[in-house]
Structures are given as C-alpha cells and as structure tokens.
Amino acid sequence: MICLARSWLEKGIAVDVKQQSSQPLEIYDRHVFSQSRVYRAHAVNHLAYGVSSTPRATQMPFPVVVDRAEGVHITDVDGNTYLDYGLGYGPLLLGHTPKPVLEALQHELSKGLRTASIHRGEARLADLIAELVPSGAQSAFVSSGSEAIQLALRIARAATGRNTIAKFRANYHGWFDNLHVANTIGNDGAATIGQDPDASQSVVLFDWGCVDGLADRLDTRFAAVIVEPAAINAGCFGPPDGFLQALRDITSRLGIVLIFDEVITGFRLALGGAQQRYGVTPDLSVLGKALGAGLPIGAVSGHREVMQVIASGRLLHRGTFNGNPVSIGAGIACLETLKAEQATLYPRIDRIGSAIAVHVNAEAKAHGAPIFAQNVGPCVQLFAGVTHMDGMAGLPKIDRSLILCLTSKLLQQGIYTLPRGLMYVSSVHTDDDLAFTKQAISTAIDHFMQGLHANR
Ligand SMILES: Cc1ncc(COP(=O)(O)O)c(C=O)c1O
Structure with a gap:
C-alpha cells in the first residue's frame, strides 16, 4: 500500500491533477x-x-464526484455509497434531505424566485434567531459566512469609531484578505498567494485560549475581538476554562465589540450555539452553515446597541442575493425543526461525536497507530502523526499527509469525512450508523497501519 499523499502535500495544498488522475487502480x-x-x-x-x-x-484516494444524496448517505458517480460525516462542510446538520426544509423550498419556489425583494420570511427568520440565540436581538442577512464576517467587522468599526481588530491564530474567518491570515500555527502571514498584504494591517494576532497577556495587549484602539468560541477549524478544541469569560470581561471594560464566529458552532453545539453551551454572550454573532440547512446564507446577529448603526440605516449593508426567499425559507424550516427536536437531538449528536472519538483512540492504541481523535460535541477531529494533543501547541507535530491517508482508508470503508480529518455528526445519524462507523474505523486503522509498515 503506497501512501501517495506525502509527495503531493510536500508541494503545498495543490495536488498535481495529471499525477492524481493517472494513479494505478491497485492502490x-x-x-x-x-x-x-x-x-x-x-x-x-x-x-x-x-x-x-x-x-x-x-x-484521497481520489476526489469523488457525487451523484446524489439522501438522509445521511451520499452516492458517487461510480455507484459507491458513503455514510457522510462531511455534511457539505457543515451546513447539513439535518442531513441531505430533511423533509421540512425540502417542503419549504418547494413552497418558496412555487411563488417565484423574487430575489432581492423584501418578503415576509426575513423578519420571521430574524424573530427565530432572536428567540434562540442569546446575542441575537437583531439580525442582518448576507449570502455566506465570509460575507457575514466582513459585515460584522464593519458594524463593530462603525459602532466604536475604532479600527483595530484582534484575531486569534488558527481561527478561520472566511477567505477575504483581511482575516485570511494566521490560519495555521507557524504561519502568521497570508494563507495564499494573491492576497493584498496591506489588507490585514489593522489586524493584531493573539494566541487562542491564552488569557495571559490579553488584558495588557488589548486597549481602546481595538474595535473588535473576533474569535471562534470553540476552535473547530484548528482541530476541535473546546475553550479552556475562563477563556471566553476573560474575553467578555476585558472587551466590556474597554468598550470593544466581542464577536463570536459561530459559523460552525451556531445551532450545532447547542440550539443557541457555543454562547449557550459555554454561558458567555458576545455582542455580535456571525452565523452561517447550519442556518441555511444546505442553502447559502450568512447572518450577523447582535445586541440592539451595537446593531443600531445598521438598524438606523447609516451603515451600508449591500448584496443582491441577501435575504433571498429560498435560503430564508430553508433557514426558517431548519430552526423550527431544531427547536422542535432539541431535547433529543443535541444529546444524541454529542453522544455519537464522543463515541467516535473514544473508539478511534481505543483502536489507535490497540494498533499502536499514530492517530488521535478529539471532539467538541458533534464535531470530531482526526489527527495523525501524534498519539495525543495538548492544546494548540501540539498542532505543529501532526502529519497532514498522514491524515489524508487515514481519511482515504475511511473513504474506502464507506465513511466520508472531510479530507483534513474533520467529521460532523448530523441529526439523522443513528446508532446503527455509529456501529457501522466503528467497524469501518477499526478496518481503516488496520489498513492504515499496513500501509505505514509497507512504506518503511
Ligand atoms: C468559523 C468559520 N467562519 C467563517 C467561515 C466562512 O464561511 P463561508 O465558507 O460560508 O464563507 C467558515 C467556513 O468554513 C468557518 O468555518
């Protein structure tokens, strides 16, 4: 068994397309x-x-082309079926074909597309967010998480009359130049070629999870502190005790707007998001992914005092597709479903997420495999090249090419994860799915180790 990922990854994220498409089928x-x-x-x-x-x-071993999906299964154009833990990069918290969402879409489509018009759904979705999200008194809609992040920064700057933004290393806030920096530990710079180096001049970097020094470095130049309250993109790290509360206390004292980027955690870690789960309420929340149940949407939701700059019409909030009825309809159906099912849904997805991580670690230990998993509720991160993870300081030790090998082995066992080892549990994963997953994980780790030995 040849591990092909290493040579590909040595060249950076880019995979040589010609090389990839000519690999022998034997692998x-x-x-x-x-x-x-x-x-x-x-x-x-x-x-x-x-x-x-x-x-x-x-x-790996090949980017599969999806033909169709149902519930929590996807089928590719070769007829292979996978149990899906990628969930479209997160939005599909209710799975691929949630009945209430599909019905809402059909209803909206039957009324025409009506893009860029005002319609009744927008206020209804904002009402639901206000009811469910602690910081969500008023909302503004856009079409993606990245856009919502930019709108949140604009609101924070307008509300404070200040410019500087605090960002944490290894937190991801979308792909726009100003915050698309320091996405990984060890690289404080731009994440890709082509970014404007001046765009992030007003961004100051901090270490996520560290309270020490925060109070000394934050001051009244700062308009906002933006943070992933649970660092899912970095590898599913829950916030250390006191971290979010320290952010809350310091920003309140200095009049800085505290922004929680809940694009992943919103409606997933609890109905009210990470802020409900950890009991710390920001001034602004950025929502996306699960909010649209698979349709493109983003939202900034915040306290009235901060949202006043936009609520008054003074701050320009633009976008042709903002608040489009189809995405809004999906959002309403999604939040109503989550609300109705919350009592059983959240404990179940948390339990399945934990069970997967526990099983990975038990199998890794049994096989002597350099694999480790950790989860924050229904978000599970697989690491390779390490057998434990002591906070973000451990991230430089992971072997990203080996993670691709591991997720490739899982794919071959019918488990679809995100290639970088992130897994999301949906409301429609069952205990039977968990049993299948555990079996597949055991086989995949076995095959992974065979590949590792064959390569030595
Ligand atoms: C925490 C976080 N913020 C913002 C974004 C950007 O959202 P979008 O991809 O919808 O632009 C993402 C996307 O993965 C994210 O994970």
Whole structure:
C-alpha cells in the first residue's frame, strides 16, 4: 500500500491533477473511482482546477464526484455509497434531505424566485434567531459566512469609531484578505498567494485560549475581538476554562465589540450555539452553515446597541442575493425543526461525536497507530502523526499527509469525512450508523497501519 499523499502535500495544498488522475487502480482497496476519474479529467479543461473550492481537490484516494444524496448517505458517480460525516462542510446538520426544509423550498419556489425583494420570511427568520440565540436581538442577512464576517467587522468599526481588530491564530474567518491570515500555527502571514498584504494591517494576532497577556495587549484602539468560541477549524478544541469569560470581561471594560464566529458552532453545539453551551454572550454573532440547512446564507446577529448603526440605516449593508426567499425559507424550516427536536437531538449528536472519538483512540492504541481523535460535541477531529494533543501547541507535530491517508482508508470503508480529518455528526445519524462507523474505523486503522509498515 503506497501512501501517495506525502509527495503531493510536500508541494503545498495543490495536488498535481495529471499525477492524481493517472494513479494505478491497485492502490484503491475497495472502491473503484473510474467515473470520478473520467469526470475530473474532463473538468480540469474549463473548470479551474476542476473544483469550486480548492480543498475539495485534496480528497484521497481520489476526489469523488457525487451523484446524489439522501438522509445521511451520499452516492458517487461510480455507484459507491458513503455514510457522510462531511455534511457539505457543515451546513447539513439535518442531513441531505430533511423533509421540512425540502417542503419549504418547494413552497418558496412555487411563488417565484423574487430575489432581492423584501418578503415576509426575513423578519420571521430574524424573530427565530432572536428567540434562540442569546446575542441575537437583531439580525442582518448576507449570502455566506465570509460575507457575514466582513459585515460584522464593519458594524463593530462603525459602532466604536475604532479600527483595530484582534484575531486569534488558527481561527478561520472566511477567505477575504483581511482575516485570511494566521490560519495555521507557524504561519502568521497570508494563507495564499494573491492576497493584498496591506489588507490585514489593522489586524493584531493573539494566541487562542491564552488569557495571559490579553488584558495588557488589548486597549481602546481595538474595535473588535473576533474569535471562534470553540476552535473547530484548528482541530476541535473546546475553550479552556475562563477563556471566553476573560474575553467578555476585558472587551466590556474597554468598550470593544466581542464577536463570536459561530459559523460552525451556531445551532450545532447547542440550539443557541457555543454562547449557550459555554454561558458567555458576545455582542455580535456571525452565523452561517447550519442556518441555511444546505442553502447559502450568512447572518450577523447582535445586541440592539451595537446593531443600531445598521438598524438606523447609516451603515451600508449591500448584496443582491441577501435575504433571498429560498435560503430564508430553508433557514426558517431548519430552526423550527431544531427547536422542535432539541431535547433529543443535541444529546444524541454529542453522544455519537464522543463515541467516535473514544473508539478511534481505543483502536489507535490497540494498533499502536499514530492517530488521535478529539471532539467538541458533534464535531470530531482526526489527527495523525501524534498519539495525543495538548492544546494548540501540539498542532505543529501532526502529519497532514498522514491524515489524508487515514481519511482515504475511511473513504474506502464507506465513511466520508472531510479530507483534513474533520467529521460532523448530523441529526439523522443513528446508532446503527455509529456501529457501522466503528467497524469501518477499526478496518481503516488496520489498513492504515499496513500501509505505514509497507512504506518503511
Ligand atoms: C468559523 C468559520 N467562519 C467563517 C467561515 C466562512 O464561511 P463561508 O465558507 O460560508 O464563507 C467558515 C467556513 O468554513 C468557518 O468555518
């Protein structure tokens, strides 16, 4: 078994498309990807890099082309079926085909597209957010998480009359130049070529989870502190005790707007998001992903005092597709479903997330495998190259190419994770799915170790 990811990753995230599409089929354990290979060979002609978001090309042993999905299963163009823990990069908290959401979409479509018009759904969704999210008294809608982040920064600057923004290392806040920096530990710079180096001049970096020094370095130049309250993108780290409260106390004292980026954690770690789970309420929350149940949406939701700059009409909030009825309809159906099912849904997805992490660690230990998993509720991160993780300081020790090998082995066992080892549990994963997952994890780790030994 050859681990191909290493040579690819040595070149950075970019995978050599020609090399990838000419790999011999022998390396694939179980699934054949012939139609995905045909698609990819064609797609790269006119579709830049053959994907619409660069990380999608990193999937191993091959980026599968999805044909259809139902519940929590996806089927690719070769007819392979996978139990999905990628959930469309997170939005599909209710799975791929939630009945109330599909019905709401059909209802909206039957009334025409009405894009960029005012309609009744927008206020209804804002009402629901105000009811469910502690900081959510008033909302403004956009079409993605990245856009919502930018709107939140603009609101914070307008509300304070200040400019400087505090960002934490290894937190991800979307792909726009100003905050697309310090996304990984060890690189405080831009995440990609082509970014404007001046765009992040007003951004000051801090270490996530560290309270020491925060009070000394934050002052009245700062408009906002933006933070992932649970650092899911870095590898599913829950906030250390007292961290979020310290942020709350210091920002309140200095008149700085505290922004929780709840694009992943919103409606997922609890109905009211991470702020409900950890009991700390920010001034502004950025929402996205699960809010739209699979449709594109983003929102900034905040206290009235801070939102006043936008509520008064003084701050320009623009966007052709903002508040489009289809995404809003999906959002309403999604939040109403979550509200109705909350009593059983949240304990179940937390339990399944924990059970997966526990099983990975038990199997890793039994096989002597350099694999470790940790979870924050229904978000599970698989690491390779390490056997434990002591906070973010441990991140430089992980082997990202080995994670691709591990997720490749899982894919071959019918488990679809995000290539970088992140797994999301949905409301429609069952205990039978968990049993299947555990079995697949055991086999995948076994195959992973065989590959590792064969490569030595
Ligand atoms: C925490 C966080 N913030 C913001 C974003 C950007 O959201 P979008 O991809 O919808 O632009 C993401 C996307 O993964 C995210 O994880």
